[in-house]
Amino acid sequence: MKAVGASIPRYDGVAHVTGASRFVDDFRLPGMLWAKALRSPVASARVLRLATARAEAMPGVHAVITHADVPKNVVGHQEVWGIAADEPLLAEDEVRYVGQLIAVVAAETEGQALAAVQAIEVDFEERPAFLDMRQAWAPDQPQVAPDGNVYFYYPDQPQRQIRKGDVAAAFARADVIVEGTYRPGAIEQAPAEPASALSVVEPDGRVTIYSTSQALYYSMEITSRHLRMATGRLKFVGGTVGGGFGGKLDTLTEPVTAVLALKSGRPVKWRWTREEEMLCSSTRAAWHIEIADALTRDGWILGRRTLTLHDAGAYMRTSAYACSKHTFHLAGAYSVPACAFNTFVVKTNHVPTAAMRGFGVTSASFAVETHMNRVAEVLGMSPWELRLKNANRVGDTSPSRVAYANPSTVSTLLAAAQAAGVDLPEAQRAMTNARREGALLPAHLVEQQREPVAHLLAWREGRPALEGGH
Amino acid sequence: MKFVVNGAQHTTVAGPLTTLLYVLREELGLVGAKAGCQHGSCGACTVLIDGEPRRSCLTVVATLEGAEVTTVEALGDRSHLSDVQVAFNEHYAAQCGFCTPGMLLAATALIKRKGGPVERDEVVEALGGHYCRCTGYVRILDAVVAASRGERLGAMAPSALEIRGVAP
Numbered sequence: 001m002k003a004v005g006a007s008i009p010r011y012d013g014v015a016h017v018t019g020a021s022r023f024v025d026d027f028r029l030p031g032m033l034w035a036k037a038l039r040s041p042v043a044s045a046r047v048l049r050l051a052t053a054r055a056e057a058m059p060g061v062h063a064v065i066t067h068a069d070v071p072k073n074v075v076g077h078q079e080v081w082g083i084a085a086d087e088p089l090l091a092e093d094e095v096r097y098v099g100q101l102i103a104v105v106a107a108e109t110e111g112q113a114l115a116a117v118q119a120i121e122v123d124f125e126e127r128p129a130f131l132d133m134r135q136a137w138a139p140d141q142p143q144v145a146p147d148g149n150v151y152f153y154y155p156d157q158p159q160r161q162i163r164k165g166d167v168a169a170a171f172a173r174a175d176v177i178v179e180g181t182y183r184p185g186a187i188e189q190a191p192a193e194p195a196s197a198l199s200v201v202e203p204d205g206r207v208t209i210y211s212t213s214q215a216l217y218y219s220m221e222i223t224s225r226h227l228r229m230a231t232g233r234l235k236f237v238g239g240t241v242g243g244g245f246g247g248k249l250d251t252l253t254e255p256v257t258a259v260l261a262l263k264s265g266r267p268v269k270w271r272w273t274r275e276e277e278m279l280c281s282s283t284r285a286a287w288h289i290e291i292a293d294a295l296t297r298d299g300w301i302l303g304r305r306t307l308t309l310h311d312a313g314a315y316m317r318t319s320a321y322a323c324s325k326h327t328f329h330l331a332g333a334y335s336v337p338a339c340a341f342n343t344f345v346v347k348t349n350h351v352p353t354a355a356m357r358g359f360g361v362t363s364a365s366f367a368v369e370t371h372m373n374r375v376a377e378v379l380g381m382s383p384w385e386l387r388l389k390n391a392n393r394v395g396d397t398s399p400s401r402v403a404y405a406n407p408s409t410v411s412t413l414l415a416a417a418q419a420a421g422v423d424l425p426e427a428q429r430a431m432t433n434a435r436r437e438g439a440l441l442p443a444h445l446v447e448q449q450r451e452p453v454a455h456l457l458a459w460r461e462g463r464p465a466l467e468g469g470h
Numbered sequence: 471m472k473f474v475v476n477g478a479q480h481t482t483v484a485g486p487l488t489t490l491l492y493v494l495r496e497e498l499g500l501v502g503a504k505a506g507c508q509h510g511s512c513g514a515c516t517v518l519i520d521g522e523p524r525r526s527c528l529t530v531v532a533t534l535e536g537a538e539v540t541t542v543e544a545l546g547d548r549s550h551l552s553d554v555q556v557a558f559n560e561h562y563a564a565q566c567g568f569c570t571p572g573m574l575l576a577a578t579a580l581i582k583r584k585g586g587p588v589e590r591d592e593v594v595e596a597l598g599g600h601y602c603r604c605t606g607y608v609r610i611l612d613a614v615v616a617a618s619r620g621e622r623l624g625a626m627a628p629s630a631l632e633i634r635g636v637a638p
Contacts, residue, residue: 007626009559016567017555019502019542023568026501192506192514192568192603242504242568243603274507 012240023242024196024210025271032198033062033106035260035270036113038120039280040095040102043129043349044142047093047102051121055105058119060112063264066103067092070259071228077251077317077354080221086145087315087352089226089255095124096144096314097351099280101252106260106268129349133311134288136346144314144347151312151320151345158344160320160327162399165338165448167294170303174294178375182291182367186311187284188277189356193242195281196271197253199261207261208235209254214244219251226255227262234258246355250282250317285322285353286311289367291330294338299379299386302444303338306330308363312345313352318359319345325360328400332368333409334387335396337448387413388428394435397448407433473534475500476544486532490524491515493531494541502542502571506601513600516572517541523576523596542571545578554578557617558610561627565604573600577614588618 015021052064067073067090076085091102103120107113130142136149143149152158171177198210207229213219216238224231241248253270260268272281288309294302308326312319327343356362376383391409398404410433417424436445472481475498482493491508494500494517506514508527515527518540546552554577557563564570580588580596588596593614602610612627 005629005631007629007632009626010562010564012567013559013562013564014548014551016564016570017551017558017574018545018547019571019574020548021567022501023504025505026495028496028499028501190603192512192566192601193504194506241566243566245603271505274509274511 021240023193023240024198024212025193025269027198027210027269029198029200029267032267032269033108033260033264034110034113035104035106035257035268036110036117037101037105037256037270037276038103038117038122039276040091040098040100040124042095042124042126043098043131044127044144045095045124046127047091047095047122048125049121049123050103052103054121055103055116055119058107058112058116060108061105061116062108062266063106063260063268064103064116064120065256065259065263066090069263070226070255072226075222075225077222078321079225081321083316083320087317089252089259097280097349099276099351100314101256101280104256104260104270106264106266131348131350133286133309133346133348136309136344142349144349149347151316151347153320159342160323160345161343162327162330162339162341164336164397164399164401165303167303167305167338167340170338170444171292171294171305174302175297176295176378177292178295178371178378179290179292180367180371180374182287182289182370184287184289184363184366186286186350186353187356188281189243189245189247189284190277191241191243191245191247194272194274194277195248195250195253196269197257198267198269199254199257200267201261201265202235206233206235207258208237209258210237211254212241212244212248213238213251213254214241214246214248218249219254222251223255223258227258246284246357246359247281249355252281280351282313282317282352282354284356284359285313285319285363286350287326287363287367289363291367291371293371293375295375295379296442297379299375299381299389300442300444301334301336301375301390304331304336304340306341306343308341308343310343310345311350311353312347313350314347315352316345316347317352317354319353322355322360326364328398329361329364330368331399332365332372333392333407333412334368334372334390335392335445335448336390336399337444339399341399384413384417384422384424385428388424388431389440391431391433393433393440396436396445409433471531471535473531473536474538476539476541482531484531487530489527490517490519490529490531490534490539491526494526494539500541500543504568504571506568511601512569513572513576513597514569516575516600518575518579521579521582523572523579540575542574545574552578553620553622554581554614554617556622557613560623560625561609561613561616563605563610563613565602569600569602573597573602573610576600577617580614581618584618586618588615590615 392407
């Protein structure tokens, strides 16, 4: 444990300060071609015609690819977790968001590739776009995907849901009900280095891919699906990433350069412009979160109902996973004995949304903590006291009924108060995360501490419930 | 067009409106300057032209006749780091490293211009056009101020936990 908290030289520190670190765009290979892309200028349209013959005849052009060139065009970012494949690498007969990839050219210079992109002929029949996730159930809205605008976690259940305790009873006996709506917006990760990839077909037929991925094996798996090549025939080179922040979990450049390299027989590099990075790399999702808390007048949370809408954008990518995480975290760091949480993944004609720094959880934390302040204001009590009172203690259970063995809410709150120079009453300063008793164990929290605890995964797999949590 | 790059005479074969960034990276293989935005917003392509920090992505070679260009490759190597390079390393001012070459050159020019210690607000002014997504800038300011004073810690700067006294 000597390393924890200690100052240790970075393994790449000297390389960084001498400019010697090699990012993907810094590699040059003999015969290397440059890629440029034709992207959708509209949010929703049918593609009526796509003709590349003129572009293929342009000077310096070695390959132009469309969906027909991709061995397996439609792939899902989370097929391994059972989320159906829904996203084409290159658009087929429709486009669903501004910036969606339609065709890519590989030429000897970036200028020649750009000129050839402009020579690709494409005709669109524009359709109304669906952009406001709050209209997901309104009649006569444009449908983003053939299976509708709302993703279904199970055949008969669209939402990721959590049910715990008797929510109806909690709301029936509440002194006060406090409601709030919270809408964190979409955010671009904005790494300093735009997404880039460089693919080379080796003499033995294996493909080497220099990648800016922040999850190399994940990207390799998705690329192998698109190429229908075993992962053993792919070699990914990575490790020096010019900032990712979640945005470089997406695997959008690697399969494209690989298909171009296989078609042209030359190494192909594609580096996105800053405009592409801003326009059509995934963003953090926008969210619409409604919370209603059933409360006693003295600040105990008896129960919570939530409704969350998540803007997935045009394709699923990692949204189902993000919304599961989101739902598990909607109690925040507090003990909520009765929960009814409903989270919906809504598809829209926005750019697909994906990872960014704790995605799914940050939106829940923002909503819950803002709501806690609102509750304190309505009840006229200190927001510190409200939080400390309801903070998780040993033996309290999460919304998914995992018993906390050593929750850190109380110590975190006390440290935050100290850092912020807030002078808390002695009784609050003396609080710990010890098992509830006395005034901190009101009747409504007794029952949840007695409940047999089922680990969520154990329940899903039909194994016997685990006693005592983890 | 003839100009000097890191002390060596270079005659470019590129057209007069070609950017210096392109000539450095594609013609000379000097890839320290980065193509972060290619429209003058991020500062990752910054080099020194006659000692002044300039955006190489906006500088066309037609303007460079007789000029002297310095890139990160000339600041110092692994065995002979400059004060600014040492400070950036010791203060963890480089995280992903992509913006670092531009920052180093702008900081080097600032310290040379001032000829002595610089204040934090002067660093903010001089490096204000440089985008860093990772660090939050505090460590970069620490590094430039330390370098301007010729400070070498000879060790890594204390972590936040060490400063607060809760780590070894």
